[in-house]
Amino acid sequence: MTEVASRIYRATGVGSSYAILTSDGAIIFDTGLVIQAAEQREKLLEAIGHVPVRKIFLSHSHADHVGGARFWNDGTAELVAHREFLEEQRYLTELNPYLHQRNRVLFPWLPEQPLTLPGLNFRGLSPDRLVSPEAPFAFSVGDRSFVALALSGAEGSDNLVLWLPDEGILFSGDFFGPLFPQFPNIFTMRGEKTRRPFEFMRAIDQILALQPTTLLPSHGSVVSGSDYIASNMLRIRDAIGWVHDQTVSAMNAGIPLSQLMQTISLPAHMNLDESHGKVSWAAKSIWEYYATWFHFDRTSELYGVDQTEVLPDLSRMIDINMALTIIDDHMAHKRWEKAMLLIELMLGSAPHAAEVRERHRQALLGLRQRAEITEHNDYELYWLDAQLRKIKAEDPTSTANGPPH
Ligand SMILES: [Zn+2]
Structure with missing residues (x-):
């Protein structure tokens, strides 16, 4: 547990959970993985002094962000998520056995079967408020002002960010993925839906316009410096745009996908870490996003x-x-x-x-x-x-x- 900014506390875990203290209670942003969430909550409550929790924000439906939502919600706090949250939660729940077996191949330390203890069920959440991309949710609690923005992110279409306009602080969730900066994972091997590159680029433009001075992501450390943040956000946006445009050009020119995958790489000035998202896989993903699985040759x-x-x-x-x-x-x-x-x-x-x-x-x-x-x-x-x-x-x-x- 660390105080990462004035009266803002972070309890780290597989996914971090934040408490933002105001003069009239606290706001929670993300709630961690279910098996760590109770301890994270404990630490945050020690820091904020057991004041009432007014709102709980879920950055998106992934397990490492929603795990403690039920522990935090005593029935008085408002649970807030992106409009797409319910649909993302639905398909992740329905396909859980399938996704779990794939995850187990990649992460062999996972249990053989998904955990079924009732207390560990972190799905089936019903947010009290859903924020839509067209209508940001602006509000104040005590002495702090907030705007929640529904922005399709690098880790799914239900990414919600929380902006503190007076302080230049953005809680970015997994908007950028687990590192900043990096090439985003718009294709994920474990088998989630294709992520939408163009929507993500537009969303980056919306965040650029805010000119944040601090990013508080739900993985990794605090990112500070408005120039550093802006220049790297531009690099991410341009890199995705470049891969997108190269893919569209190849499609229009009749170049086979396999050839594109073998030759595509980011120009030096856009170079980004590919440890999470890989450029050639993004190209394939964009191709199939537009043209589906029938490649028109066999x-x-x-x-x-x-x-x-x-x-x-x-x-x-x-x-x-x-x-x-x-x-x-x-x-x-x-x-x-x-x-x-x-x-x-x-x-x-x-x-x-x-x-x-x-x-x-x-x-x-x-x-x-x-x-x-x-x-x-x-x-x-x-x-x-x-x-x-x-x-x-x-x-x-x-x-x-x-x-x-
Ligand atoms: Zn995450």
């Missing part, structure tokens, strides 16, 4: 048939030794993606061949080493590590030492 894509279904047929046509020689040549020249494509075909057709499994491991390690020295994207590393763990689990006697740490 008829079989229209039907419920997958290429893996013909892999056993392929195995009867392939000269295994020739295939291994070609894979080795790709790997010797660090063409890891091409090696991986061939390996995946071979695995599907002859899944128990030790030679193929060993090459699979080598190609994953090659991709992993490259990922570490290029974008160092967390999700790419999580995925590659998960595949390496799977190989080791399937064959504990293999030479695999698992991913390097």
Whole structure:
């Protein structure tokens, strides 16, 4: 727990929770992850001295922000969220078993099944007030003034920010993602809906107009300095705009998506950290956001048939030794993606061949080493590590030492 600005307290956790003290009670912004929220609340209450809580703001529907909403709400505080909050909460709840299994691949420390204890249920919230993008919610509590703005952010369309106009302070939630500055994660591997790049760019313009001097995000540390904030916000906006425009140009020019993904990278002056959001994945996401999943090149894509279904047929046509020689040549020249494509075909057709499994491991390690020295994207590393763990689990006697740490 820290006092991050005058009478503004932050209790950190997987997601931070803030208490803003006024002369007439307190405002809460974000409530943390359910298994940490009670302790965060305890610390904040110590700091603000058990004054009444007037309003609770949820920056968006993600688990690490809404976990303590029920602990804070004694029935007198007003719970406030973005208009899209209910819809985001609905689909995240309905798809929870699916999302949980995907999350477990990426984050193996998660429990096997989602937690079902009633006290840990953080879904099914019914905000008292929903803020729409067209109508910011301006109000005062005691000696402090606030404006809540519904702005589609980097982590979903239901991002709500809280602006303290007299103090130049913006509670940004996950508007920018977990780091500032960084390239935003408009595609998330764990399987959420595509995020909307154009709406996010427009929302950045709205925040730029406020000229904040301090950002209080729900992850990471305080960001201060109006010039620093403005210049980096511009860089983020321009980088997304650039990726967006490159993608649209490629679509209009008939350039294949795979080619765009291989060649796209940010110009030097827009360079941003890609550890959370990766530029080539954003390009693919924007492409499919506009054009959906039918890429207009393979008829079989229209039907419920997958290429893996013909892999056993392929195995009867392939000269295994020739295939291994070609894979080795790709790997010797660090063409890891091409090696991986061939390996995946071979695995599907002859899944128990030790030679193929060993090459699979080598190609994953090659991709992993490259990922570490290029974008160092967390999700790419999580995925590659998960595949390496799977190989080791399937064959504990293999030479695999698992991913390097
Ligand atoms: Zn978060």
